[in-house]
Amino acid sequence: MALVEQPTAERIGLNWVLRQLCPISPYGKLLKTRMKAAGPGCESWLTNEWDLVAGLLAEWQPDLLGEIELRLGSFREIRGAVKRACQGYVLEDMDFFELKRFLDLSRQLGEKLQQFKFLPSRLTIPVAVDLLAVLAPGGGGEGFYLADSFTPALAALRQEQREKKAELSRRRRELQAKVSQETGQTFNPLGRLRIHKLDPACKELEIRKDIIAAAEGYAELEYTIRDDEQMLALGSAISSLEEKIQEIEYSVRRDLSREAAKNRRLLLAACRRIGRIDLLLAKGRLARQTGWCVPELVNESQLVLAEFINPVVSSYLAKEGMIFQPVSLCLGTPVTVITGANMGGKSIALRSAGLAIAMAQMGLLVPARACKFSLREFIYYSQQEENPSQGLSTFGTEIHGLAGVLPLRGQRGLFLLDEPARGTNPWEGAALVKALVAWLDEGNSITLVATHFPGLSDMEGVTHLQVAGLAGLSRRDAELQTQDLKSLQKLMDYSLVPGKGEIPRDALRVAAFLGLAPEIIAHASQELGIAPQEVLDQ
């Protein structure tokens, strides 16, 4: 079992948070896909990681980071080329260009990163200087070119070929000039002499030995220069030089590929460290976006969260022009029960507890004023979706999931049970939840249960928290507001306060706010034996 299974990651909003984590380079992106939550035993790695991100945030310099990000964005994947070189293949010019650019960029990135004090030496980006020197002999240009400077032999052959080409072209121009002078005809840019068949000069051209008919139409003929012995010799010399040049070019590419293979350790280490730094910067950007604190690890089984701002909910509320009321929690005993009004944020409290721990154990900072906890071996959020493909109802899905994880109570896990057994009748449901709480109370896990069932809050050893809800609201306040979802969200006090041992009754008031017909509210009040006015006066 993974520390955070996919359904839980989706429920608590971890997947949403990870989507906001955006490394730039291919190496950072790959590393992100391999990110896993770290469990007990990884304390030193995690504290180290949090300190690195916090160190980065302390030294945050937007201009410098802008330049670093520009370079991170220019990196391309070179590991394929390195692998091919190691397998003995000869790389192509495009690969050498990418390797050279990788080395240039790594060096530039390394220089920029030196300005940060928080980065330990083990994250210094190594540059394969030897490889860079052979890829750009004599300093090289901005790009990659198998220049004459790679070997003297190449330079000599290419020079000889250039001379021969120039000679051939000179010779052709000489012959063209001679023909033009003697016949009064001119050659076009493609080296063709075009003449009408009825032109008297046609006969004269026909008998010349230094030109040859190259094309013929209905009315016109095209002549071109006939290569003489000197030109044929030059042409053949140029071809054989080309063959030799290509042989040498191949051997240069082979040597360069071997050099790349020889430097594989440095190259691959650079890729890894670039990815590592890229991901670190992404974590820093995320922390600046959500707010942050460095989590603190404790030995005892405990979870203290002060003013956690749930990034998923607060980002949604910000779009609606509202502000998230931070969540504070202190879970000490094995089981804590949260009761309170519908729409009072019980589920958000559960999700927030899960998300804070999951983020911290993924090596992220936590968007809270403080976060103190001991590492969890797993985080489980109860599932309640109907699952018709497996023949499971909501209740069925929930119990099926619980049956799998409840035996793990002996481990240091985090159980988040959101209104367990709400899909069945209240008598049996209440009994079932009571039994669940008693079972989990004897384990080593931390459990947070949200429920509307009575009879749990007074169980021995169980902490009871309650959503403040609409309790402090007078009838006058309520009348001032229009009764809709938004005003409900504004009036609700989402803070968790110590429970009073009884289950608050806000359902009818909330239903009234959400627009249920007054007749129905009145009827329900009658059933409860209270006057409809008392629903709001409570």
Place this chain on the structure above:
Amino acid sequence: MNDLTALALRHQSIAVVGMGKNTGKTVTVNCLVAGAVQAGIALGLTSTGRDGESTDIVSALPKPAIYLPEKAVLATSTASLGRGTARLEILDTTGIYNALGEIVIARVREAGSVEVSGPERTGDLRAVIARLQDYAQLVIADGAIDRIAASAPSVTDAAILATGAVIGRDVQKVVGLTVNAARVLMTPAVSNLGEQGLALLEQGKIGVQNQHGQVKPIPLTTAIDAPPEISDYLSPDYNCLLVGGALSDPLAELLLQASWKVPGLKAIVQDGTRIFVEPGRWQRLLRRVAVNVIRPINLIAITVNPVDPRGRRLPGRQLVGGLRELMPELLVVDPMAEGG
């Protein structure tokens, strides 16, 4: 330097588009390259789609290669890099891909022939031209296979149209088709288009506009087969059809019909390369409907290839003369003829 290159060198980017294959587009490009070399101008080259290959991939006949001098830069796909005699230095990658791989910027270190296969989309072409302009004073964009491909002329400062014997059986036919194509390309710019209308056209959507610039979008993905509901949207008030996409023959016919019930009917298209209307119908359309574009094409010259790839030849002087007579504002040349 001949007249053609002298004219071309007054611009920073030029598109060369052909009326069809074997209209001498490559010869025209080579002619411009030679002129730029003579004038000592730093040259950049790209194409829409693939070009400069040594045999015509459609007809399998040999065709002239594009020859680039030292220091010229080109934007071509990685697969085309080794397919020429020029030796190239790879300068940069662009992150833009075509079917043959990523488009890279390369500099010619030793002159020779090159195969150019550039971006296939208009937006990408614009970006690639901008990248080449970092290195070059004049960028040539060579249109590829399509009759007039990927609206290259709409993203360059100027355009040259290549035509030739291959498109018609006699001089009159070639001249007629070419003059029509040139006039279509030179469709004038619109003067009174609202912001809403411009946005709709840029998104490639269809709609109608009234005199106050108010726009009603027509919920159609394409108007190419002229669905009859388009006429329902046209009225004496909303009398301007915005065509984000191709203005096709059926759509032209629909506009002609609608022009009887909607006086002062207008149509606005993105640019002249999106108009695909048969010459006779185009003439009739222009008499009844005002057609305008948002990006006018600055057509500066027509080049003529009087020979078709199988050796049939039309009289070059008559072809050039016929075109000059009908398009006196344009330079018309046969780059292969004496004196160019």
